[in-house]
Amino acid sequence: MPKLRRPTPELAASFEELRDAVLRDGYNGWTGASAVALTDLPAYIQATRFWAKGQRISNGWVPSDRFWIVEDGVVVGEVDVRHRLNNFLLQFGGHIGYLTHPDHRNKGVATFALREGLKRLAKIGVKRVLITCLDDNQPSQRVIEKCGGVHIRDSKAKGPRRRRYVILL
Numbered sequence: 001m002p003k004l005r006r007p008t009p010e011l012a013a014s015f016e017e018l019r020d021a022v023l024r025d026g027y028n029g030w031t032g033a034s035a036v037a038l039t040d041l042p043a044y045i046q047a048t049r050f051w052a053k054g055q056r057i058s059n060g061w062v063p064s065d066r067f068w069i070v071e072d073g074v075v076v077g078e079v080d081v082r083h084r085l086n087n088f089l090l091q092f093g094g095h096i097g098y099l100t101h102p103d104h105r106n107k108g109v110a111t112f113a114l115r116e117g118l119k120r121l122a123k124i125g126v127k128r129v130l131i132t133c134l135d136d137n138q139p140s141q142r143v144i145e146k147c148g149g150v151h152i153r154d155s156k157a158k159g160p161r162r163r164r165y166v167i168l169l
């Protein structure tokens with residue numbers, strides 16, 4: 001059974017392996033303020049602590065809990081639980097973002113992480129959760145649907161078609 005862990009220096013090497021495997025697979029989940037994960041892991045780990053407390057938030061970002069998904073001491077994924085939406089997240093990222101190490105996919109890791117993220121949002125009083133994903137990302141759509149996501153109108157953002165789903169807590 002995986003567990004969610006706050007990023008720690010002890011897990012950094014395992015996270016680095018996950019990060020590089022996900023990047024090799026063609027997905028960069030670390031852009032904007034979180035791009036520091038690509039260059040300076042100690043700074044990234046420290047930043048996640050501040051973001052969870054609503055401190056040192058970059059312009060246009062919101063407070064969030066970023067967890068590493070750990071199974072048998074190995075970081076197999078990452079999930080970002082955003083405490084609220086803003087105009088950008090309404091169209092692009094929604095409340096929760098997740099990724100799984102390519103070697104650990106199709107074993108329920110992201111579904112577990114999304115369910116845990118929903119519990120976290122329920123605890124802080126969020127009632128209506130928005131999740132988005134690209135129209136051609138069938139695994140992510142399946143994850144969202146397994147967690148009860150209801151398909152609503154697509155994102156208005158320009159670019160590739162982006163689906164939006166709502167989960168009522």
Ligand SMILES: CC(C)(COP(=O)(O)OP(=O)(O)OC[C@H]1O[C@@H](n2cnc3c(N)ncnc32)[C@H](O)[C@@H]1OP(=O)(O)O)[C@@H](O)C(=O)NCCC(=O)NCCS
Pocket residue numbers: 027097098099100101104105106107108109110111112132133134137138139140142143
């Ligand atoms: C999307 C992603 C997070 C899914 O992670 P995961 O841990 O493999 O997800 P789960 O195992 O919980 O569920 C995957 C589901 O998709 C299904 N699936 C996988 N490939 C599929 C495909 N091509 N078409 C349809 N369903 C597919 C699996 O069978 C599984 O469903 P099931 O439990 O009914 O069998 C992972 O593919 C990933 O990290 N992708 C890159 C980052 C990304 O896209 N993040 C999401 C951004 S919105």
